[in-house]
Amino acid sequence: MRELLDDLKNIRLAIFDLDGVVYRGNTIIPNADKVINELKDLSIKVVYNSNNSTATRKTYVERLENLNIQSEVTDFYTSASITSTEITKIKEKANIYVIGEIGLRQELKSLGHNIETNPTDYKNIDFVIVGLDRDFKYDKLAIAQRCILEGNAQFYATNTDSTLPVARGFKPGAGVMVNALITCTGRVPIRIFGKPEPFGIELILNDANIPPEQVCIFGDRLNTDILAGNRAGIISVAVLTGVTTRDMIANIKEKVIKSKDFDNNLIPDLVIEKLADIFKN
Numbered sequence: 375m376r377e378l379l380d381d382l383k384n385i386r387l388a389i390f391d392l393d394g395v396v397y398r399g400n401t402i403i404p405n406a407d408k409v410i411n412e413l414k415d416l417s418i419k420v421v422y423n424s425n426n427s428t429a430t431r432k433t434y435v436e437r438l439e440n441l442n443i444q445s446e447v448t449d450f451y452t453s454a455s456i457t458s459t460e461i462t463k464i465k466e467k468a469n470i471y472v473i474g475e476i477g478l479r480q481e482l483k484s485l486g487h488n489i490e491t492n493p494t495d496y497k498n499i500d501f502v503i504v505g506l507d508r509d510f511k512y513d514k515l516a517i518a519q520r521c522i523l524e525g526n527a528q529f530y531a532t533n534t535d536s537t538l539p540v541a542r543g544f545k546p547g548a549g550v551m552v553n554a555l556i557t558c559t560g561r562v563p564i565r566i567f568g569k570p571e572p573f574g575i576e577l578i579l580n581d582a583n584i585p586p587e588q589v590c591i592f593g594d595r596l597n598t599d600i601l602a603g604n605r606a607g608i609i610s611v612a613v614l615t616g617v618t619t620r621d622m623i624a625n626i627k628e629k630v631i632k633s634k635d636f637d638n639n640l641i642p643d644l645v646i647e648k649l650a651d652i653f654k655n
């Protein structure tokens with residue numbers, strides 16, 4: 375069994391971002407499966423925290439299974455599942471208009487909420503919830519706008535990622551849809567539930583009942599994964615297999631030093647080229 379780097383030797387829980395860390399598009403990042411299995415062999419609990427709200431957690435289990443990684447539905451904390459958990463704390467069995475995909479709709483339905491696809495009475499809608507929607511249309515935006523401006527619907531968002539990493543390059547992220555609704559309503563989301571907001575990591579720490587200093591997050595994005603991890607007081611590890619490069623980290627460090635406005639929580643505790651680098655040899 376290989377030994378972990380000293381910085382990580384006390385961890386009991388590892389949180390993995392998915393896109394850019396475990397896979398990119400449908401392709402596994404080399405050795406991600408091996409590293410995850412080795413961590414489990416060391417009795418380290420592994421969970422997954424993704425800002426992608428498009429798929430259900432069951433779909434993620436199947437997706438990882440195809441990549442030779444065994445997991446359970448409860449191992450996943452997606453911005454859709456986190457949003458559903460948190461929205462239910464605000465109101466049970468709400469009427470919701472969703473700009474988003476099946477992942478978000480299913481997670482909300484599974485907690486007893488009613489998803490209105492074509493509301494006739496805008497005043498009847500409690501929440502408009504926006505996530506990544508690859509079938510985003512003008513009509514959907516117009517309905518969401520009316521629910522908020524003509525009704526009393528409260529505006530929430532799963533996440534505001536600007537881009538979505540795909541097999542080759544990037545596509546537009548959920549932030550595009552969120553900003554469209556901000557533009558036509560003059561309102562901003564009351565809460566955004568995905569990273570870098572604290573909701574997901576708080577749920578994970580609570581469910582696992584492990585103190586933050588024994589937890590790490592592996593992420594490829596500084597303004598979501600690393601920021602969320604540092605704010606939660608867990609060990610933040612940037613993996614350079616996704617959106618972030620060593621130059622980008624050097625740039626951020628320089629800006630933090632030069633300007634007080636820059637958040638030093640954007641700087642990872644540890645930077646590794648690839649997941650396999652968490653081992654000493």
Ligand SMILES: [Mg+2]
Pocket residue numbers: 391392393394395593594595616
């Ligand atoms: Mg990522």
